[in-house]
Amino acid sequence: MWTLRALLLVFSMALAGCDSPSLAFQGMPSQTVAIGPSTFSVRMRGDRVESLRTSREWRPREADIMARAAQAMERATGCPLRKGSLIGDQAIQRAKVVCGNRPNPPPQKVSVPVDAECLPSGSYVVRGRGVKVTEVECETWYQRANSSALP
Secondary structure, eight states, X not given: OHHHHHHHHHHHHXXXXXXXXXXXXXXXXXXXXXXXXEEEEEEEETTEEEEEEOSXXXXXXXXXXXXXXXXXXXXXXXXXXXXXXXXXXXXXXXEEBXXXXXXXXXXXXXXXXSSEEEEEEEEEEETTTTEEEEEEEEEEHHHHHHTTXXX
């Protein structure tokens, strides 16, 4: 019986570390970004970026994951990756970004559930950066299916 408890403890500890950043990125806010079937937790410190793949995928190819991670890092930071700086594997990816003298952008939630319907709700321009932001409101399949059941 103690073997079963020990095994359960080991599995619990392993699962607890699924979205834990490396020491260099601890305490930094994360952004969740979905690219295709992959979901990443992206953190930025200075010009360095780390992404952790949090989605479950059966035997993903390293080249596919690295390409999606690069897209996720660029989307989360708003900065292009420095050429040749992307390293990692299917679980953790690191790179450097070229943002000029800009400070780290504020965290933004950029992932959208797969089964969602989104419509633009407004837009604005970020002063000093010249970036146009379009706000969208999304409704997931679950919300649409259960909206009549809600009071």
